[in-house]
Amino acid sequence: MNLCGGSWTKAKRTQDIVDPLNGEVFLKVPNTAMDEIEPYIQRMAAVPRSGLHNPFxxxxxxxxxxxxxxxxAREMFKPEVDDFFIRLIQRVAPKSYAQAGGEIKAVRTWLQDFSGNNVRMLAESQGLPGDxxxxxxVGYRMPFGGVSVITPFNFPLEICGIQSLSAVFMGNQCTTKVDWKVAIVMEQFLRMLHSVGLPKSDIDFIYCDGPVFNEVLLRGDAKMTLFTGSQRVADKLAVDLKGKVKLEDAGFDxxxxxxxxxxVxxxxxxADHDAYxxxxxxxxxQSMLFMHENWTKPDVDIVGRLARLAGQRSLKELTNCPVLTWPTEKFLAHMDRVLAIPGASLAFGGKELADHTVPPQYGAVEPTAVRIPIEALEDPPSFEVATVELFGPFQVLVDYKEGQQSKVIEAINRMPNHLTAGIVSNNPRFINE
Amino acid sequence: MNLCGGSWTKAKRTQDIVDPLNGEVFLKVPNTAMDEIEPYIQRMAAVPRSGLHNPFxxxxxxxxxxxxxxxxAREMFKPEVDDFFIRLIQRVAPKSYAQAGGEIKAVRTWLQDFSGNNVRMLAESQGLPGDxxxxxxVGYRMPFGGVSVITPFNFPLEICGIQSLSAVFMGNQCTTKVDWKVAIVMEQFLRMLHSVGLPKSDIDFIYCDGPVFNEVLLRGDAKMTLFTGSQRVADKLAVDLKGKVKLEDAGFDxxxxxxxxxxVxxxxxxADHDAYxxxxxxxxxQSMLFMHENWTKPDVDIVGRLARLAGQRSLKELTNCPVLTWPTEKFLAHMDRVLAIPGASLAFGGKELADHTVPPQYGAVEPTAVRIPIEALEDPPSFEVATVELFGPFQVLVDYKEGQQSKVIEAINRMPNHLTAGIVSNNPRFINE
Amino acid sequence: MNLCGGSWTKAKRTQDIVDPLNGEVFLKVPNTAMDEIEPYIQRMAAVPRSGLHNPFxxxxxxxxxxxxxxxxAREMFKPEVDDFFIRLIQRVAPKSYAQAGGEIKAVRTWLQDFSGNNVRMLAESQGLPGDxxxxxxVGYRMPFGGVSVITPFNFPLEICGIQSLSAVFMGNQCTTKVDWKVAIVMEQFLRMLHSVGLPKSDIDFIYCDGPVFNEVLLRGDAKMTLFTGSQRVADKLAVDLKGKVKLEDAGFDxxxxxxxxxxVxxxxxxADHDAYxxxxxxxxxQSMLFMHENWTKPDVDIVGRLARLAGQRSLKELTNCPVLTWPTEKFLAHMDRVLAIPGASLAFGGKELADHTVPPQYGAVEPTAVRIPIEALEDPPSFEVATVELFGPFQVLVDYKEGQQSKVIEAINRMPNHLTAGIVSNNPRFINE
Amino acid sequence: MNLCGGSWTKAKRTQDIVDPLNGEVFLKVPNTAMDEIEPYIQRMAAVPRSGLHNPFxxxxxxxxxxxxxxxxAREMFKPEVDDFFIRLIQRVAPKSYAQAGGEIKAVRTWLQDFSGNNVRMLAESQGLPGDxxxxxxVGYRMPFGGVSVITPFNFPLEICGIQSLSAVFMGNQCTTKVDWKVAIVMEQFLRMLHSVGLPKSDIDFIYCDGPVFNEVLLRGDAKMTLFTGSQRVADKLAVDLKGKVKLEDAGFDxxxxxxxxxxVxxxxxxADHDAYxxxxxxxxxQSMLFMHENWTKPDVDIVGRLARLAGQRSLKELTNCPVLTWPTEKFLAHMDRVLAIPGASLAFGGKELADHTVPPQYGAVEPTAVRIPIEALEDPPSFEVATVELFGPFQVLVDYKEGQQSKVIEAINRMPNHLTAGIVSNNPRFINE
Structure with missing residues (x-):
């Protein structure tokens, strides 16, 4: 259900959500229409510049x-609550019990990180004597006012939960929209937060499609929007919101x-874990693996090892999973484009799964790797095809020889929109992903 | 002259700059054309992701x-250098010797702030033990790569000088464009920096108009642009650069x-100093002054006091100055629109200066104030007219009575794009402006 | 019981602890002798310079x-655990349920402050690029090694609990000694910490008298000792430990x-709350209250108001409490010395409580105030008597007149060992004391 | 001359300072007596708790x-000032021109580090919203009041200059005492600071011996003393000043x-540079060098390399220098004690210099190394002798074999009073020492 101004409400229409494992409709969520969003707009627009709170x-x-x-956090340490959220995540974003459990653990630890006086600590101000x-x-951290968080399907609890609460910590009122295929998880999380004292009007929550939410942001004059998702939508938002958007970059890693x-x-x-x-x-x-020739010699055979590990993944144990944004057909078509690069060959995988019930709008494919030589990346069209960010079990293996390190660096420098992975480490708060 | 890749060059055409005090052409600057910008684009695009330097x-x-x-800083402490820059600023942005001197002092103190090990200190990293x-x-501060700084006419040295160097401190290569009416000041500052050791290729410098520079940014793929200027241009840049822009907000204060x-x-x-x-x-x-009725009683008479102080300002001593962005006619037309607000009256000023030689493209007007009652701001069209940001000697005096404080707050909350002035103080590094 | 190297043990002899409310022996604790401390010394001396942990x-x-x-923290949120510790504190340090409850709340909030990743955050290092x-x-926060915490009777849980754990957070191994009249509270707290995962050998815990513990510190070569208590003992420790001691100052407030x-x-x-x-x-x-003459005029009569509030305090409700360090006789003798100051008079209180069963080694007196004129503080012997820090329900009221503000400042500047209370605020983590 | 309360004065008696290179008296400095220190004591005691300044x-x-x-800093960039201080340092603390120049450079960079707004930045306060x-x-950094700095002969400008000014930055009034053999350098530095605006009463400066200064500290009630020098004096100060002392540790490195x-x-x-x-x-x-057996094999021969480098040092070029705290005789006697350790042998050096004019109260010896096996350090008396901190050109080379790493660690852990050198790097501000 939708949450606006502290009240849970329905929309006039509903949207069917199918089970990614078998294609059956297993959930109906609100499909909020353009003519139903006025209350959200009013709420967002009415937040004063000073926010819900600030140091004064x-x-x-x-x-x-x-x-x-x-x-x-105490609530989520209860075994039954822990288990409830893990299974809920698994239902909508099929991943292994361990992977889904990691998400709960991350959120729980994060909640502890901000328990006690730690939200207050975020409001620390710095003063300097004058002349x-x-x-x-004195420099204070002030809120923006009415803000928004938009998050994707892959981490149904962690990304939207942490980002929405972070916005509220600093005094903002937040309107949150999660990919409706998985938004039920955040809805349940919000209900739990309310039960332990979060004011119901701090976060508004809406099930709708992208164009409808775009309208909320524009007419509600969102002071800041935190968006996690594809570069294409990010670019559109940056334009529509005149730059008042922060992007959590997915990136091509x-x-x-x-x-x-x-x-070894x-x-x-x-590498298997990161890719698949x-x-x-x-x-x-991980979307691309550069392999020095020492790693592909017969006694090391990193490719063979990866193939064996990938081959052990199974849909049944959810160590391989349905692909929610790339249907099988589209996946295989992209793979074929990569295979068309001069010198390319299939390393392993490359076929639709046998005997699956994943519905056609989703993908069901084997963990796949295509192998190309480093020289291929020097050709711009090939480079572009090889570095498409495919949100699925696909990676490109790039062979390079002693003396070709500069070609590797050169390739990396041309990749857009991400930090140099070998230099900047991940934040420890997300390490269990 | 233009500076690109360490070489000072001319453009094919030049642009005339007129003396704001008498309209005579006193300067010819490069007017770089679309077909001359390829070198700037190449330079910007060639900066690697890792910048010119970073902690590694x-x-x-x-x-x-x-x-x-x-x-x-040592150079600028020399009396002759100090005086040179003050007089140079005065020639292109007519302001009093004290005001122009303040700009030199601000830059000089800022240079001291970053002398010794203090640039290195900016690169401080934070580490945490892992599991x-x-x-x-470890979190490092990394550069963006090729970036840009765009600054306006009003502080010909301070804004562009501080922002361009700040970008370089963090490892970026910067292309700087200053309003060409005043860019000669930054050119001289760059030459001085080169003489004390700044590598000539750290900052590129270009004289051109807006559309030409827009092309440089787009094709050079500027990783970040720091823009100081009007909201209208800022919005366009945010769209063109897909959000990769930071705005130094002018604001309606x-x-x-x-x-x-x-x-009293x-x-x-x-108040006189801030407005005029x-x-x-x-x-x-300062563009608007809210006056509680206690301040307008005969024994206090704040309006009369302001009128007397404003009346002492003179173009000759540059305590009143030419207006570089609003011609006289446009200024007076706006004043008339404000005077058309119900209840409005002219408090003082309101006329073109007598016996001036300021050229017609600039403004030459008396320090002016229009007085309106707080109730007038409740009408949206009046509010909009009254809060136009006019870069000139113009302010709106708003009368309010005991018991109308909430109307004041309400009005302030509706003003776009600035921080609540009474709460967030200015940074001490700019206090002498 | 004593805790050394992870084992709970008894000493050969025990020490009787009497109930402060009626003088009956209600607790027997270890009285560890000089010939039993070798294990503590060995443990402390054996901690390497690198501590139990550090960033490496x-x-x-x-x-x-x-x-x-x-x-x-989760454990202490359980109502039965909360209640257990409140009542335990009340038994050994008689204070009201609200006051004792405040101690639990402070510790619990503090534990939340350091839950999740927050201990790890304390180990943040700062790096700078070299030449x-x-x-x-890189600057790391390293432990000292074997350290010690010594805490008094007045906050049986908060001071020793927070300080001992803080030492452990940074990688030290800590030997804790609490005033044995109340040490049972820390013992129970340690047992609870062990049950939720604190390694039993991180903190050693000993019941003994001061000279015995002094020997542990000297022969165990305590790398740092955090001492909370009287200035007299602090001075001795600073000498014995050659400065390797930090004092939590009680101060004359x-x-x-x-x-x-x-x-009013x-x-x-x-003022009543702070003094009594x-x-x-x-x-x-609060030990001294400077009163401008405006506060003592008949219509304000701050002294009368204080007297009325003090008069409502009762031993039965523990709003007045036994005094654990100053017996009644000693208390009254000190009061008499203050009353002997020229111009002094008794404002209220000043008598032993009626019908009490507090044992003779403790004090049982009415909330008391002696009033003196500011001039009296100019005489050094009188100043010294008036500023004795008496850990009991006693304050000195000092009258000063308009124009005598400088005498107040002068008096404050002569007081040793504390910060100017009006300038430095208390840390929010302890605000509920 | 002495400086007290802004006036330069002489003492009744003077102390002869001899030229360390030839023993001739080349300087007479005040030898302030016990009956002349009252003005210093009064000045120190009169500083209020609030210091000379604080954020309020x-x-x-x-x-x-x-x-x-x-x-x-600008002054010290002048070549003649730079040269003056280098030569002045060389006269009293004979070191090479490069070494003495490094001291000037360090101080000058440090002065730049705190120019502009950077002293103000030190007074940054942190605020948190309350309940x-x-x-x-709000937490402010407040001064102590009257404080003191005591520094040794080896860095006549850097240590005392930086420490005294640092104390003043935070609002303290400082009384500085430098080893009188070299104090003339600080005197000249103070005169230069006065000429560029430092108030003459911010720092008092005294030439006297240790017992006299001890009396100043005690009777002036020094709120904090920063001491750089020997552990023996440090321990005495910690006792006398009841812990109100901070030690800049020399350490056995x-x-x-x-x-x-x-x-190699x-x-x-x-290693040669650090030791000699x-x-x-x-x-x-560097006082001790642990050498794995791989470093002493004939093809590496680190000992031979060190001997050759040490052999090139000469008194004439001041690459070898007079030893100001250990006379030749005492130096050789200590060397003999180390040579008496079982298994010890002389690696190189070990003789008084030939043809020198260094006076007998100073040392004139060859760069010396004694070699011992790691096993020798397991004997406590031998360990004690081997780890004596000798302020002179002497180091102990310790041989260890593969498999004996734990003996190395064990030895290091037993060394008192210093940080583990391999872990904590030096502050970049002192890197040129």
Whole structure:
């Protein structure tokens, strides 16, 4: 259900959500229409510049939010609540019990991180003495006012839960929209937060499609929007919202195997995990693996090792998963385009799964790898095809030889929209993804 | 002259710059055309993601830049250099010797702030132990790569100088464009920086119009653009650059006189200074003054006091100045629109200056104030007219009575695009503006 | 019982602890003798310089300690655990249920403050790039090694619990000694921490007298000792430990009532609370109140108001409490010395309580105030007597007149060992004391 | 001359200072007697708790001190001032021109580090919202009041200059005492600071012996003393001042050469530099070098390399220097004690210099190394002798074999009073020592 101004309501129409494992309709969610969004717009527009709180206004809310975090964490430590959320996530975003459990654990730890006085600590101000007695300069962290969070299907609890609460911590009122295929998880999380003290009007929650929400943001004059998702939508939002948007970048991630061969088992395990965990639908999924020739010699045979590990993944145990954004056909068509690159060959995978019931709008494919030589990336059209960000169990293996390190660097520098993965580590708060 | 890749060059055509005090052409600057910008684009596009330096690459540049700052500050402490820049600023942006001197002093102090090890200090990283021995997470401040700074006419040295160097400190290569009416100041500043050790290829500098520079940014794929100027251009840039722009907001600034009358002389002096210093062309110029009825009683008469102070300003001493963005005619037309608001009256000023030689494309007007009652702001069209940001010696005086404080708050909350002035103080580094 | 190296043990002899309300022996605790401390000394001396953990060693302990904090907080949110600790505190340090409950709440909030990743956050390091590629400078927070915490009777849980755990957070191994009259509370707290995962060998715990513990510190070569208690003992420790001691200062605290009379009821309530809450045995208890003559005029009569509030305090409800460090006789003798100051008079109180069963080694007295004129403080011997820090329900009221503000400042500047109370606020983490 | 309360004065008696290179009296400095120190004591005692400035008092002093730093740095960039200080240092603390120049450079960079607004930045306060509207908690950095700095002979400008100014930055009034053999350098530095604006009464400066200064500290009630020097004096001060002392630890520093042999030339150069630069009289001088057996094999021969480098040092070029705290005789006697350790042998050096004119109270010896096996350190008396901190050109080379790494760690853990050198890097501000 939708949540607006503290009341849970329905929309006139509903949208069917199908079970990604068998295609049966198993959930009906609100499909809020253009003529139903006025209340959301009014709410967003009515938030004053000073927000719901700031260091001068309702400072007791900092303490209250710290208590809500503590209480929510205690709730999520209960085995039955833990299990409920894991299974709920699994139903809508089929991933293994361990992977879904990691999401609960991440949120729970994060809630602890902000329990006690820790929300208050975020409001720390810095002061400096001025030039004369009685003068001083103090920098405060002020809210934006009415803001918004938009999150995708792949982490139904973690991304939207953490981002929405973070916005509220700083005094904003937040309108949250989650991909409706999985939004039920956030709805349940909100209900739990309410039960432990979060004011029901701090976060509005809406089930709708993209164009409808775009209208809410524009007419509600969203002061800031935090968007996680595809670059294409991000670009459109940046234009529509005149830059008042922050993007959580998905990015095209890569790994480099250098000349020193070591810890082969561990490296293979990690590379398999990064490329094919949750069928490559994590934001940080590995899409390209540069392999120095030392790694492909017969005694190391990193490709063979990857093939064996990938071959052990199964849909039944959800170690391989339905692909929610790329149907099988589209997936295979893209693979064929990559295979058409001069010098390309199929390393492993490359076929639709046998005996599955995944519905046609989703993908059901084997963990797949295409192998190309580094020289192929020097051709711009090939480079473009090879670096398409495919949210699925697909990676490109790139062979390079001793003396070709500069070609690797050159390729990496041409990839858009991400940080150099080998230099900037991941934030520890998300390490269990 | 233009600076690209370390070489000073001319453009094929030049643009005439007229003396704002008498309209005579006194400067010819490059007018770089669309077909001359390829070198700038190539330079910007060629900067690698890792920038000119970062904590892993060329760290000796942090030290070098601290030394450049120290040496530049020493240079600007020399009386002849100080005087040269003050007079240069005065020629192109007519303001009083004290006001122009303030700009030099601000830049010089800022250079000292970053001398010694202080640029290096900006690169401080934060580390956290990981979950296991040998793991750790370190957050580094990395550059964007090729970036840009665009600055307006009102502070010909301070804004562009500080912003361009700040970009370089963090490892970016910067292409700077200043309003060409005043860009000669930044050109001279760059030449001075080169003489004390700044590598000539760290900052590119171009004289051109807006559409031409827009093309540089788009085709050079500017990774970040810092823009100071009008909201209209800012919105366009946010769209063109898909959000990769930071805006230094000019804003519509206001002051509130509360029920407690005190320090009348000081308040009058400050309000006059904030509204009419540099003819209201400072980013933080006061555009609206809310006056509690206690301040307008005959024994206090804040309006009369303001009128007397404004009346002492003269073009000759540059305590009143030419208006570079609003011609006289446009200024007076706007004033008339404000005067058409129900209840409005002219408090003082309102006429073109007598016996001036300011050219017609610029404004030459008396410090002006229009007085309206608070109720007038409740009417949306009147509100819109009254809150137009006019970069000139113009302010709106708003009368309110005991019991109408909430109307004041309500009006302030409706003003777009700026922080609540009474809450967030200015950064001490810019206090002498 | 004593805890050493993870084992709970008894000492050969025991020490009787009497009930402060009726003098009956109600607890027997270990009285560890000089010839029994060798194991403590060995343990302390054996801790390596690198501690139990640091950013390079056992970093998983940071995470474990955050989990312990979270689990301990969850435990203390259970009503039965909450109630258990409140009543335990009340038995040994008689204070009201609300006051004792405040201690539990403070510790619980503090545990939440450090749950999740927050212990790890304490280990944040700062790095700077060096002068050349490959060089960098990183500052880590390293432990001392074997350290010690010594805490007094007045906050049996809060001070020793927070300080001991803080020491462990940073990688130290801690030996804790609490005033044995109340140490049973910390013992129970340790047992609870063990049950939620704190390694039993992180904190050693000992019941003994001061000279015995001094020997542990000296021969165990305590790398740092955090001491809360009297200035006299602090001075001795600073000498014995060659400065390797940090003092949590109790201090002689004062309040100034300026010429502006306002919020009289609130000020009286707060002053009564600060002076006589827990019978003046809080570290921050108010010992001197400077009263501008405007506050003593008949219509305000702050002294009369204080007398009425003090008169409502009763031993039965523990709003007045036994004094654990000053027997009645000693208390009254000190009062008499203050009354002997020229111009002094008894404002209220000043008598032993009627019908009490508090044993003779403790004090049982009425909330008491002696009033003196500001001039009296100019005489050094009188000043010394008036500023003795008496850990009991006693304060000195100092009258000053308009024009004597400088005498107030002068008096405050002569008081040793504390910060100017009006300038430095208390840390929010302890606000509920 | 002495400086007290802004006036330069003489003492009744003078003390002869001899030229360390030839023993001739070349300087007479005040020898302030016990009966002349009353003015210093009065000055120190009269500083109020609130200091000379703090965020509430005289905040313009932060700005003034930043300007003094900037002006002092500009002064020291003048070649004649630079040269003057280098030669002055060389006269009293004979070290090479490069070494002495490094001290000037360090101070000058440090002054730049705190020029502009950077002293003000030190006074940054942190605020947190309280529990209710109108409450907040702000932590300020307050001064101690009257403080003291005591510094040794080895860095006549850097240590005392930086420490004294740092104390003043935070609002303290400082009384500085430098080893009178070299105090003339600080005197000249103070005169230069005065000429660029430092108030003459911010720092008092005294030439006297230790017992006399001890009396100043005790009777002046020094609120904090920063001491750099020997552990023996540090311990006495900690006792006398009841812990109100901070020690800048000299420490016994060591280096470990692990099994991987690399960069042999560089390592040898660095080890020679660290052990024998300024004749081992730097605070961070290397006193012990652990050598894995791989480093002593004939093809590497680190000992031979060190011997050759040490042999090139000469008194004439001041690459070897007089030893100011250990006369030749005492030095050789200590060497003999180390040679008496079982298994010890002389590696190189070990003789008084030939043809020198260094006076008998100073030392004139060859760069010396004694070699012992790691096993020798297991014997406590031998360990004690081997780890004596000798402020001179002396180091102990310790041989260890593969498999004996734990003996190395064990030895390091037993060394008192210093940080584990391999873990904590030096602050970049002192890197040129």
């Amino acid at each position: 206004k309702n400072p007791e809310r900092y303490v209250m939010l710290g208590e809500v975090c503590g209480a929510a 004369h007695v009685g003068q001083s300069t 890569w790994k480099i195997l250098g000349p020193d061969v070591m810890d 088992d561990y490296v293979a395990w990690q 965990g949750f069928a490559g639908q994590k934001c940080s999924a | 690459k060329n760290p000796e540049r942090y030290v070098m830049l601290g030394e450049v700052c120290g040496a530049a 296991h021995v040998g793991q750790s997470t 206001w002051k509130i006189l509360g029920p407690d009358v005190m320090d 002389d000081y308040v009058a002096w400050q 210093g540099f003819a209201g062309q400072k980013c933080s110029a | 060693k056992n970093p998983e302990r940071y995470v474990m300690l955050g989990e312990v904090c979270g689990a301990a 050349h590629v490959g060089q960098s400078t 004062w309040k100034i009532l300026g010429p502006d009379v306002m919020d 009821d609130y000020v009286a309530w707060q 809450g827990f019978a003046g045995q809080k570290c921050s208890a | 008092k005289n905040p313009e002093r932060y700005v003034m001190l930043g300007e003094v730093c900037g002006a002092a 209710h509207v109108g409450q907040s908690t 060591w280096k470990i050469l692990g099994p991987d042999v690399m960069d 030339d560089y390592v040898a150069w660095q 630069g300024f004749a081992g009289q730097k605070c961070s001088a």
